[in-house]
Amino acid sequence: MEDFNSRVAKRRKELGLTQAELAKRAKMPQSTISQIENGRNKSSTDLLGLATALETTPDYLVYGIKESKQGQETKADCDSITLRYKGNQVSCGGGGMINPDFPELIRTMEIPLNRLHQLFGNINPDKLDIVGIKGDSMEPTLPRNGLAFIDLQVRDFSGDGIYAFFYIDGVYTKRLQKVPGKIIARSDNQYYEPFEITEEHADQFHIIGKYIGMIPLEFLEL
Numbered sequence: 317m318e319d320f321n322s323r324v325a326k327r328r329k330e331l332g333l334t335q336a337e338l339a340k341r342a343k344m345p346q347s348t349i350s351q352i353e354n355g356r357n358k359s360s361t362d363l364l365g366l367a368t369a370l371e372t373t374p375d376y377l378v379y380g381i382k383e384s385k386q387g388q389e390t391k392a393d394c395d396s397i398t399l400r401y402k403g404n405q406v407s408c409g410g411g412g413m414i415n416p417d418f419p420e421l422i423r424t425m426e427i428p429l430n431r432l433h434q435l436f437g438n439i440n441p442d443k444l445d446i447v448g449i450k451g452d453s454m455e456p457t458l459p460r461n462g463l464a465f466i467d468l469q470v471r472d473f474s475g476d477g478i479y480a481f482f483y484i485d486g487v488y489t490k491r492l493q494k495v496p497g498k499i500i501a502r503s504d505n506q507y508y509e510p511f512e513i514t515e516e517h518a519d520q521f522h523i524i525g526k527y528i529g530m531i532p533l534e535f536l537e538l
Contacts, residue, residue, distance in 0.1 A: 341369035466525035480524040
């Protein structure tokens, strides 16, 4: 299945352009074009400028959506994407794993590609996970039994935010803040104490991904 980088390379070749020529059109270094086509540069791309240089649209490059002559979207790779629970189990509590039965409630979610683009921007859908929220340490930001979206492309600290991560002997969901010499893991629920991730234990700290969205879920018995 085609992805963002392969569509960039494909479209460039359709136009008969070299990487250097495309770089000149898009006003970016040739090395950036090479990195994009090799899948090593996705987040820092000037998507609109690149699409204009390739005489196409951002939706085509990211999701494979083309436009017909009448201006209507047509199916390229597909017109929707199915997000699937990938088995990541994280805790909004003391570091234990969530109840693995909870994701059975919603294990897949089908989203129109144009809507996915509106919600999450230029993200590789294969690197977007859906997880059930269990525990109350991140309330009210992440309410228990909600459904959260995690960007699995984020494997290193990339600024303050809510992350899923392994640390020493547990799997956590916490708000991470970097200060000189350490990272502070905080809960949004004031009843949970923060803890430090120090350089001494850096080899036992591994980021799973960064939370980028959430859907509250509440079952009402009628």
